Amino acid sequence: MKTFMQKKEEVQREWFLVDATGKTLGRLASEIAKILMGKHKPTYTPHVDGGDFVVVINADKIHVTGRKLEKKIYYKHTLYPGGLKETKLKDMLKEKPEEVIRLAVKGMLPKNKLRDRRMKRLKVYAGSEHPHGAQNPKPLEL
Known part of the structure; x- marks a missing residue:
């Protein structure tokens, strides 16, 4: 029996919709990273970018545990x-809640040449509206 290796021409991409309301930041980010890498598919191949698109809505309603709102920088x-700038998580959630999820997912993806391509398939929105209705994203319960 030969080992299956997926080719980049054979990749079938789907769209998933994730509602971040009340979800814990780290747990949500790790699940999104798995979908972007394609690890949820039986055709997963590490060196082929076979992941799917993920649309995250309600990023401003994310939940964090402990004292991370004050301590995480x-x-x-x-x-x-002298240009080192610091921003607390609480301030970042007020100004750019999309960036909080984007940075958490980026940190959980492998640090290789495929990371930028995978991050382009992540779409994060602070509110419940998104412009990707034409792609018919499937609701994903995490």
């Missing part, structure tokens, strides 16, 4: 001297 650097 996101860092970015402006590439100028």
Whole structure:
């Protein structure tokens, strides 16, 4: 019996809709990362980008455990001297709730050449409206 290896021409992509209301951030991000990688399919091949599209709605209603709202800090650097900027999770949820989920999922994907391609298939929206109705995303319960 030969080992099955999927080719990039054979990939069938689906669209999934995830409602983030009341979901824990890390658990939601790990499940989304599995779908983006294609690990939920029996045709999973590590070196082929065989994952699906994921649309996340209600990103502003995400739930975090413990004292992460006060303690978790996101860092970015402006590439100028003294340009290290810090943002707490509570402030990030007020300003850019989509970015919180996007960064959590990005951190759970493998750090390789396929990560940017997989991240382009993640669509995150703060409210309950999204412009991907024509793709008929299947509701996904996590």
